[in-house]
Amino acid sequence: KAGVTQTPRYLIKTRGQQVTLSCSPISGHRSVSWYQQTPGQGLQFLFEYFSETQRNKGNFPGRFSGRQFSNSRSEMNVSTLELGDSALYLCASSFGEMNTEAFFGQGTRLTVV
Amino acid sequence: GENVEQHPSTLSVQEGDSAVIKCTYSDSASNYFPWYKQELGKRPQLIIDIRSNVGEKKDQRIAVTLNKTAKHFSLHITETQPEDSAVYFCAARGNYQLIWGAGTKLIIKP
Numbered sequence: 522k523a524g525v526t527q528t529p530r531y532l533i534k535t536r537g538q539q540v541t542l543s544c545s546p547i548s549g550h551r552s553v554s555w556y557q558q559t560p561g562q563g564l565q566f567l568f569e570y571f572s573e574t575q576r577n578k579g580n581f582p583g584r585f586s587g588r589q590f591s592n593s594r595s596e597m598n599v600s601t602l603e604l605g606d607s608a609l610y611l612c613a614s615s616f617g618e619m620n621t622e623a624f625f626g627q628g629t630r631l632t633v634v
Numbered sequence: 635g636e637n638v639e640q641h642p643s644t645l646s647v648q649e650g651d652s653a654v655i656k657c658t659y660s661d662s663a664s665n666y667f668p669w670y671k672q673e674l675g676k677r678p679q680l681i682i683d684i685r686s687n688v689g690e691k692k693d694q695r696i697a698v699t700l701n702k703t704a705k706h707f708s709l710h711i712t713e714t715q716p717e718d719s720a721v722y723f724c725a726a727r728g729n730y731q732l733i734w735g736a737g738t739k740l741i742i743k744p
Contacts, residue, residue, distance in 0.1 A: 554732070563736040564678070564723060577731040611677065622668065623732065625677040 523547065525614050525626035533632045539600040542629045546593050546614030552576075553595040554623065555587060558609045567610075570595055571617050602633045636661040638726050640735025648743050653714055655738045657724035658706040664726040664733075667700060667707045672737075673720045681722075682709070714742050 526545040534540050546553050555567040566579035570589035587597040599606055609630050613623040639658045647653045668683035684691045684698045684707065691698050700707040711718055719742045724735040
């Protein structure tokens, strides 16, 4: 079956602009989580959605937001981009139950200039 | 808040030797502990996981041990090979959210 798909793969934006990233989970998965990964850094949790509801949120400013649609596809939005937002943004999907594997997408590499 | 500490941040071992990565978690309600491997330029992928009702789990050269009393779990890789070179992340799941360790860069020396 198809894996987790993230679009676009690469993105270059200017400071102050906004950006929307998309994540299509594995069919049947209802949970989507978003992470920010900077070079040499770990996985910084942004938020998790389950059945269109935000279930958890990490310690990121309000410029970072997300949503999930009825088909479980998710989008995250970053407004008023800053240079420090340059990173690899990963999404991961799972069935949503407590102890199930999270499958990651290839990520979207965002560069802010 | 809940956190997971992972050590060491970098581990260099001779090919054929064993590697051990340790994680400590703070949330006593955590009951699921996966380990992910991220090769350079690739996405993280699950390599092994353990649930709180089990103390140890093995899969070929990889094993994970869990000590719930001490709230720590470890990844053991035996007979390391060049393809084991990667960043390894541990995580602990409490209420829905996976809490991640900072990662360990494993270097296999020929």
